[in-house]
Amino acid sequence: MNERAPATSPEVLAAGYARCAQVTREHGTTYYWGARLLPEQSRRHVHAVYTLARLADDIVDLAGPDPGPATAAALDAFEASFWDAVDTGTSPDPVMAAVATTVRECGIDDECFTRFFGAMRTDLTRRTYDTWGDLLGYMDGSAAVIGEMMLPVLRPGTDAVAPARALGLAFQLTNFLRDVGEDLDRGRVYLPQEDLRRFGADPHARVVTPEWRALMAFEIERNRRLYREADDGIPALPGASRRCVATARVLYARILERIEAADYDVFASRARVPTVRKAALAARMVTSREPMRLVHRDRAALDPLGGTWVSDDPVVLLDDTGSPVGQAPKSAIHHDDTPLHLAFSCYVLDPAGRLLVTTRAASKPSFPGVVTNTVCGHPRPGEDLAEAVRRRARSELGVEVHDLRLVLPGFRYRAEMNGLVEHELCPVFVGWADGDAVAPDPAEVDDVQWVPWEEFRDDVLAGRRTVSPWATEQVPLLAGLGPDPRAWPAGARDALPPAAALGPAAEAA
Known part of the structure; x- marks a missing residue:
């Protein structure tokens, strides 16, 4: 990475970060409400990382079920503009200038972005994933790496890479379960084909059957396991970062409860946590002595089987x-x-x-x-x-x-x-x-x-x-x-x- 000082003016940077905050509020409300608990300097970096991922994802998603050469060229151009901004420290695009400033100031590893853009290119050609392992391979670059990008922003006191990756995976799997219908419209299925075969479920039918309910219940418990793995890393974060991540983690996990309340119907409408509840949780996190108390009471943190381990050797x-x-x-x-x-x-x-x-x-x-x-x-x-x-x-x-x-x-x-x-x-x-x-x-x-x-x-x-x-x-x-x-x-x-x-x-x- 070129270490020359950035040449972007404060006014352009302010405009870029303001736009990143707007994008996050419009499209990533869970991230937005979590980031509100951070100091301004850290908050703007969260907005910048989210916005980069969102804009790249939109290039692929908005192309519909058959992205052609023009979509690939647009993604190439977007990535090139990112690397140029990181290398030079500036960009004619205020948003990209803000993103580059965040990458440089926080010292986010270039390798994270190489994996991320590689995953985005996968969406141009791949429509299904046969096994959970195959899907995890894709999610490494599209989700787990986002957790890694956030670590230099949130600055945990100890090594928290594994929990950060688990949280990135948990967030994305929640999105996959919530957005089955939307992804079908884009020609993609982000549920492992081996699971669909095992339960005899067909998302293309867009009908809630006993088989579909069984599949979704299985995937939701898998998702909650990822949240539990991520919970191990939250206590290592400093105060404001801990409240931020705890808020986002609880809010995202509650989407799973909304899916269950809708009888696993992810075709008729999109499961959402109302804004008033997001604001209320953020307020509770601010006043709570220890945000992990709220995390531990969340359904995703509870024993999924309802049984008790007589011993835990x-x-x-x-x-x-x-x-x-x-x-x-x-x-x-x-x-x-x-x-x-x-x-x-x-x-x-x-x-x-x-x-x-x-x-x-x-x-x-x-x-x-x-x-x-x-x-x-x-x-x-x-x-x-x-x-x-x-x-x-x-x-x-x-x-x-x-x-x-x-x-x-x-x-x-x-x-x-x-x-x-x-x-x-x-x-x-x-x-x-x-x-x-x-x-x-x-x-x-x-x-x-x-x-x-x-x-x-x-x-x-x-x-x-x-x-x-x-x-x-x-x-x-x-x-x-x-x-x-x-x-x-x-x-x-x-x-x-x-x-x-x-x-x-x-x-x-």
Whole structure:
């Protein structure tokens, strides 16, 4: 970036920033009301960043469903004028002069704008995105990067890049959900095609069906997860910036509530938060001792599943090879895109060969009310898997398990229920209890049954008994080990995920 002093006169700059404020008030009212809580110097920078993004977006959007070479040329010319203004520190266009002044004064990285304009060009040719990952790739340049641009303006006290990116993504996904009808008019669909197929929903029909409601409920919960991720960064902001971002975050999230109140009908009208409510929230933020109190009461900050995590121990996060890459509380990682992590599963039998079958408590956030094998869970970081199995069986069922044997060391699965995904490398054990006495924890287990293994196996294989997704996949593998669980061969320790620890307390090959 050229470091020459800007040559734009104060009068031209004042006119440019005034126009940026007008554009923000007309088109980005949530940003506008949030920015009102900032000092004037910071406020004008927020207006400038918003206006640059808005004007570039308008070039593409106003071209309709078939933007041609003229639209591409207009976007090229707009970007060229931006880079020229940043390089020289001035522009004949007051708005661009103001934008360039903001970029230079705040030290916003050039790379942010390279990614942003790249995303704008994507809209010239791309109409759909097959997966959530594909859409995130586009949103990196169109949304997450806006959060990064704002960091030098808001000046957080610590590294807040990840929360800032999450907030940018949350804002844009809210726009996508609100503007489905408008985007269809432009020939675009910003909902992942894999989600549309999964729920059997068709936005082109512009009709609210049960399938459409299910899709929108899923996407709204995904959106709220992004807001919760962003919330981690708000406390790191200085006072005025914290109030600004908290206001914008709560107001934007309330658009989702308006969509729900309209029965997910985003075709007939545009979901909006009334201006009077925006002004009222801004006033409350000004007088509030701590704006995070208002954020934490917002619906997007609440537990989406309505259940309670009985414990919130850290779980071991894995890469695709099963090697550890970190750890996090289980409540924080279990959502619609749960990362791969380490778990265990165990089938406990009594001396008569009966399997202890459990029904998970209806209050559990993860797979409530599901009938499954005896016990499953997550080892704590560094915890021996066999000890983790015994700990879990003892605390959840009041059962002491002995003669543990590792039988499926490399079992892996991914399953979804009610918008929550389990994604685990989950070694499977078999163990024995001395009797049939069970004392289940009602916070974990609603019901227990002792069922002959042969009966349970045959019912699952024949589809006569519905069990958890992991048990559905495990039972055929266990059946392949032989008819008698006592004779099942031990699995090899070296087939365990590298992150798993297993000492001599469990039988393994």
